[in-house]
Amino acid sequence: MAEKKMGKQSVKFQLCPYIIGSASVVGKKEGQGPMARWFDHCLDDDIYGEKTWEKAESKMLKEAMKKALAKSGKDKKEIDLVLSGDLLNQLMSSSFMARDLHLPFLGLYGACSTMAESLLLGSMLTDGGFAHNIIVGASSHFCTAERQFRMPVEHGNQRPPSAQWTATATGAMVVSEKPSGMGTVGIAEPDKISHQRHIRVDCGTMGKIIDAGVKDPNQMGSAMAPAAVDTILNHLDDTGRELSYYDLVLTGDLGYIGKDIACDLLKDAGLPSRDVEERIDDCGTMMYYREDQDVHGGGSGCGCSASIFSGNILSRMASGELSRVLLISTGAMLSTISPFQGESIPGIAHAVALCTE
Amino acid sequence: MAEKKMGKQSVKFQLCPYIIGSASVVGKKEGQGPMARWFDHCLDDDIYGEKTWEKAESKMLKEAMKKALAKSGKDKKEIDLVLSGDLLNQLMSSSFMARDLHLPFLGLYGACSTMAESLLLGSMLTDGGFAHNIIVGASSHFCTAERQFRMPVEHGNQRPPSAQWTATATGAMVVSEKPSGMGTVGIAEPDKISHQRHIRVDCGTMGKIIDAGVKDPNQMGSAMAPAAVDTILNHLDDTGRELSYYDLVLTGDLGYIGKDIACDLLKDAGLPSRDVEERIDDCGTMMYYREDQDVHGGGSGCGCSASIFSGNILSRMASGELSRVLLISTGAMLSTISPFQGESIPGIAHAVALCTE
Numbered sequence: 205m206a207e208k209k210m211g212k213q214s215v216k217f218q219l220c221p222y223i224i225g226s227a228s229v230v231g232k233k234e235g236q237g238p239m240a241r242w243f244d245h246c247l248d249d250d251i252y253g254e255k256t257w258e259k260a261e262s263k264m265l266k267e268a269m270k271k272a273l274a275k276s277g278k279d280k281k282e283i284d285l286v287l288s289g290d291l292l293n294q295l296m297s298s299s300f301m302a303r304d305l306h307l308p309f310l311g312l313y314g315a316c317s318t319m320a321e322s323l324l325l326g327s328m329l330t331d332g333g334f335a336h337n338i339i340v341g342a343s344s345h346f347c348t349a350e351r352q353f354r355m356p357v358e359h360g361n362q363r364p365p366s367a368q369w370t371a372t373a374t375g376a377m378v379v380s381e382k383p384s385g386m387g388t389v390g391i392a393e394p395d396k397i398s399h400q401r402h403i404r405v406d407c408g409t410m411g412k413i414i415d416a417g418v419k420d421p422n423q424m425g426s427a428m429a430p431a432a433v434d435t436i437l438n439h440l441d442d443t444g445r446e447l448s449y450y451d452l453v454l455t456g457d458l459g460y461i462g463k464d465i466a467c468d469l470l471k472d473a474g475l476p477s478r479d480v481e482e483r484i485d486d487c488g489t490m491m492y493y494r495e496d497q498d499v500h501g502g503g504s505g506c507g508c509s510a511s512i513f514s515g516n517i518l519s520r521m522a523s524g525e526l527s528r529v530l531l532i533s534t535g536a537m538l539s540t541i542s543p544f545q546g547e548s549i550p551g552i553a554h555a556v557a558l559c560t561e
Numbered sequence: 562m563a564e565k566k567m568g569k570q571s572v573k574f575q576l577c578p579y580i581i582g583s584a585s586v587v588g589k590k591e592g593q594g595p596m597a598r599w600f601d602h603c604l605d606d607d608i609y610g611e612k613t614w615e616k617a618e619s620k621m622l623k624e625a626m627k628k629a630l631a632k633s634g635k636d637k638k639e640i641d642l643v644l645s646g647d648l649l650n651q652l653m654s655s656s657f658m659a660r661d662l663h664l665p666f667l668g669l670y671g672a673c674s675t676m677a678e679s680l681l682l683g684s685m686l687t688d689g690g691f692a693h694n695i696i697v698g699a700s701s702h703f704c705t706a707e708r709q710f711r712m713p714v715e716h717g718n719q720r721p722p723s724a725q726w727t728a729t730a731t732g733a734m735v736v737s738e739k740p741s742g743m744g745t746v747g748i749a750e751p752d753k754i755s756h757q758r759h760i761r762v763d764c765g766t767m768g769k770i771i772d773a774g775v776k777d778p779n780q781m782g783s784a785m786a787p788a789a790v791d792t793i794l795n796h797l798d799d800t801g802r803e804l805s806y807y808d809l810v811l812t813g814d815l816g817y818i819g820k821d822i823a824c825d826l827l828k829d830a831g832l833p834s835r836d837v838e839e840r841i842d843d844c845g846t847m848m849y850y851r852e853d854q855d856v857h858g859g860g861s862g863c864g865c866s867a868s869i870f871s872g873n874i875l876s877r878m879a880s881g882e883l884s885r886v887l888l889i890s891t892g893a894m895l896s897t898i899s900p901f902q903g904e905s906i907p908g909i910a911h912a913v914a915l916c917t918e
Contacts, residue, residue, distance in 0.1 A: 208690040209641060213665045215691045256902050284566060285767060293650045294896035295670050299770065303894075303907045308570045308767035310678055310911075311894070313652050313668040321667055325682070332689020333565040334572045410642055410665035413656065537660075537668070539651035545613050550660045554667075 208331070211442025213435075216407040221330040223403045223558070224337075224380045224387030225276025226518045228511035229268045231346065231372025237492045242391050242515035244271050250347060250372050258292060261345035261374070262300040265290070268376040269305065269339050272514070276337075276378035277386025283307055283378075284335035287326050289318040290343045290506055291370070293352060297343050307339075315535030316428075316457055317411070318342040319375060319510040320554040323531070326379040327405040327556065333381075341376035344505025353421070353540060367422040368459045368504035371491055375510030377518075379405070390519030400522045401560040409439040409555040413537065417548045421538060424549070425462020425488070425501060428534040431551030432458060433469040435532055439555045440475075447479040453530045454517065455553070456487030456509025459502030462534075463489055487512045509533045521560050531556045565688070568799025570792075573764040578687040580760045580915070581694075581737045581744030582633025583875050585868035586625045588703065588729025594849045599748050599872035601628050607704065607729050615649060618702035618731075619657040622647070625733040626662065626696050629871070633694075633735035634743025640664055640735075641692035644683050646675040647700045647863055648727070650709060654700050664696075672892030673785075673814055674768070675699040676732060676867040677911040680888070683736040684762040684913065690738075698733035701862030710778070710897060724779040725816045725861035728848055732867030734875075736762070747876030757879045758917040766796040766912040770894065774905045778895060781906070782819020782845070782858055785891040788908030789815060790826040792889055796912045797832075804836040810887045811874065812910070813866025814845030816859030819891075844869045866890045878917050888913045 210216045227244045235246025245267065252260040265288065273280060286305060289312035290297040302309035314321040322340035329335050347357050349370035355361045377389070383402045414434050418427035432455045440447065447453060447470075458466055463486040470480045490512055491503035513531055520526045534553040543549075567573045584601045592603025602624065609617040622645065630637060643662060646669035647654040659666035671678040679697035686692050704714050706727035712718045734746070740759045771791050775784035789812045797804065804810060804827075815823055820843040827837045847869055848860035870888055877883045891910040900906075 206690070209692060213641075218690075258896075258898065258902065284570075289670070292896065293898075294672065294894060296896040296899055299894035299896070299907050300899070300904070302909075303770040303772050306769055308769050309909065310682065310767060311670040313646070313670045315651065325667065328686055328689060328691050332685060332691065333563070334685050334689065335566060410667060412663055412665050413660040415660050537651060537656035539615075539649065539653040539656070541615065541650075542653055542657075545615065547657070550656050552659075552666065552668075 213438045214407060214409040214442035215328060217327060217331040217405060219331045219381055220404040220406055221327045222380050222383045223377050223389055224384035225272045225378040226389040226514040227268050227271030227275055228375045228515045229264045230511050234371055234373050234491060237497060239491055239512055239516050242519050243511060257345055257347040258296050261343055261348050262297040264374045265297050265341060265343040266301040266304055268374040269341055272376040272378050273339060275388045277384045278337055278378060283337050283339055285338045287312060287322040287338060288341045289313050289322060291349055314552060315537050316504055316506050317533040317535030317552050317554050318506040319513060320531055320533035320556050323556050324408040324554050327408065330379050330381050337378060337380045339376060339378055342506035342510040343374035344370050344507035346370045346372045349505060363500055364422045366461055366501050368424055368488060368501040369499035370505035371503045371508040373507030373511035375507065375514030377514055389522050390515050401524055403518060403521050403558055403560055406557040406559045407443060408557060409435055409442060411435040411553045413550045413552050415548050415550045419543060419548045421543055424504060424536045425459040426465055427536050427549035428551040429458055429462045429465040431553040432466050432532050432534045435553040435555050437473055447475050447483055450483055450528045450530045451526045453484050454487060455532045455534055457504040458486045458534060459488035459504060461501055527560050529558050570795045571764060571766040571799035572685060574684060574688040574762060576688045576738055577761040577763055578684045578736050578738060579740045580734050580746055581741035582629045582735040583746040583871040584625050584628030584632055585732045585872045586621045587868050591728055591730050591848060594854060596848055596869055596873050599876050600868060614702055614704040615653050618700055618705050619654040621731045622654050622698060622700040623658040623661055625731040626698055629733040629735050630696060632745045634741045635694055635735060640694050640696055642695045644669060644679040644695060645698045646670050646679060648706055671909060672894050673861055673863050674890040674892030674909050674911050675863040676870060677888055677890035677913050680913050681765040681911050687736050687738050694735060694737045696733060696735055699863035699867040700731035701727050701864035703727045703729045706862060720857055721779045723818055723858050725781055725845060725858040726856035727862035728860045728865040730864030730868035732864060732871035734871055746879050747872050758881055760875060760878050760915055760917055763914040763916045764800060765914060766792055766799060768792040768910045770907045770909050772905050772907045776900060776905045778900055781861060781893045782816040783822055784893050784906035785908040786815055786819045786822040786826065788910040789823050789889050789891045792910040792912050794830055804832050804840055807840055807885045807887045808883045810841050812843045812889045812891055814861040815843045815891060816845035816861060818858055820846055884917050886915050
């Protein structure tokens with residue numbers, strides 16, 4: 205068997221699984237932001253016809269998965285496994301989605317790193333021969349996250365300028381051992397559909413928990429930036445690649461403050477300033493209009509990188525605009541009670557490298 | 562590449578990874594039960610020298626992993642990945658354990674099915690060539706679970722007879738691509754150490770969410786039994802095996818009520834009564850003395866099947882008493898708020914088959 209372990213924390217794929225379908229369902233505010241045209245469905249009302257925010261989030265995730273499945277050209281019977289997670293206690297959004305889809309399910313928790321975790325695990329299980337087709341996904345919802353981690357939205361509490369805005373967003377992809385003639389990812393422009401490029405998962409890096417000692421839950425970007433940097437540096441070291449190998453190195457979700465810190469740390473680590481400035485971007489800074497949408501520190505939540513990656517990024521890869529992309533979703537693994545017990549915020553980041561052909 | 566997908570929900574291993582080390586750390590009450598002699602460490606005081614129950618649970622998990630690693634004969638540098646989960650919101654126990662161990666980490670949530678989920682995923686990633694050695698584990702703690710899911714223990718609330726007792730227990734194993742000459746699992750009897758058998762992971766089955774419509778969170782056994790039965794039947798169907806192929810089919814944690822329901826359902830499904838009665842057992846019924854320890858419905862919690870499997874079962878496999886074992890950890894994927902939103906309890910169960918040589 206070919207060696208698939210690479211360096212200390214990375215794995216390389218032999219089969220290089222294909223992403224044959226992707227879809228995203230997002231909230232109203234996200235549908236008014238700069239990413240809107242790449243989402244499959246932007247809600248008019250974030251309650252989505254349900255009685256609770258949690259049920260609305262679960263329905264959004266289920267719809268994103270069903271849309272990704274439809275776009276992949278596969279039948280539900282051909283799906284071997286669903287890998288998914290969210291921010292809710294006991295994965296309420298994913299658990300009830302999986303109940304309704306009625307497919308084998310493994311629940312994951314990586315806070316906002318969940319999209320990269322599920323895509324990386326899905327790619328390993330496909331590449332390892334344990335599944336032909338896997339649906340991977342992640343979700344978040346502003347109102348469920350505010351209630352669980354801070355205050356119910358009805359409370360109207362004020363947020364400091366460093367706080368990030370949990371995106372009401374979900375993203376899902378179908379990872380497959382083979383390309384699909386019918387598959388479409390993201391939002392394909394009609395005249396370009398016939399030229400759509402295949403997107404493959406190339407390699408990945410599993411992150412360690414990095415705790416920079418930040419104790420303020422309103423400073424998530426600062427808490428997660430060192431984990432993103434650690435994973436990027438380990439990825440480059442393990443693969444022998446330069447930052448310039450990638451057209452885009454996309455973190456998610458450090459926000460405005462965290463992105464600046466990550467870029468500074470990467471430059472301090474000796475990476476060329478120009479590459480860092482030209483190639484690094486962050487989903488948390490892409491989701492909303494900074495001046496007009498009043499989100500302070502930028503976007504966050506598992507759904508932020510999940511929806512932007514499933515929409516904007518895969519669309520741009522399919523059309524040929526981007527060839528090589530590294531996704532590094534970042535998570536803050538604090539709990540609702542760990543700050544009260546004097547604990548700082550453990551950060552984590554996993555990386556997945558994709559290429560087109 | 563050889564086909565590793567088997568039937569609808571199962572996978573078979575090519576390499577058949579080895580369990581080269583295992584350990585368990587449990588609480589005081591568990592140390593007074595019938596499983597005590599197989600645990601590596603039974604605490605005198607469940608706070609374990611920490612200031613909070615959550616920190617105590619995290620420390621127990623970390624110690625179980627460190628003991629399993631020491632017993633495997635491997636160095637920490639040889640470990641590629643840690644896979645772990647627990648019942649705490651945002652996986653507080655696992656996240657802080659992973660911070661201290663400082664190894665690549667993927668967080669999992671499968672409620673009380675987490676031990677089988679982590680062992681199954683760890684076996685797939687090892688068999689797939691993505692890791693040489695992986696530590697897998699799970700934990701639970703009576704006091705953290707009571708506070709989070711019911712009432713703080715200081716409240717002294719009464720529990721109905723059907724309620725299960727969350728075990729203060731952790732279990733960890735080292736899954737490896739190769740056997741280890743130095744490895745010891747469970748509690749080896751000194752005179753038998755030289756005859757210790759190798760334990761390998763043979764195949765596994767990923768479960769679907771099964772919701773039987775049970776809405777009472779004090780009836781977890783009833784809620785999870787149908788999921789256990791669904792996974793067992795799918796496993797037998799996918800592998801073409803009979804129940805009698807296994808020396809022991811071990812569910813965890815259905816408790817007294819859930820075990821009876823599962824056995825009835827298996828007989829109704831046409832499995833031979835004698836096989837069901839002789840071969841099925843449940844970790845929730847094994848952890849405590851039923852008459853003397855006042856645990857009502859039996860044991861539960863991720864740590865219950867994790868510690869009994871890492872201790873009693875692996876010891877009995879290593880000594881030759883058991884040759885073929887099927888572990889089916891079962892989880893109730895309800896959240897703390899889903900019952901208040903009118904939802905029933907989604908159950909899940911994953912199966913891992915082990916054999917000795």
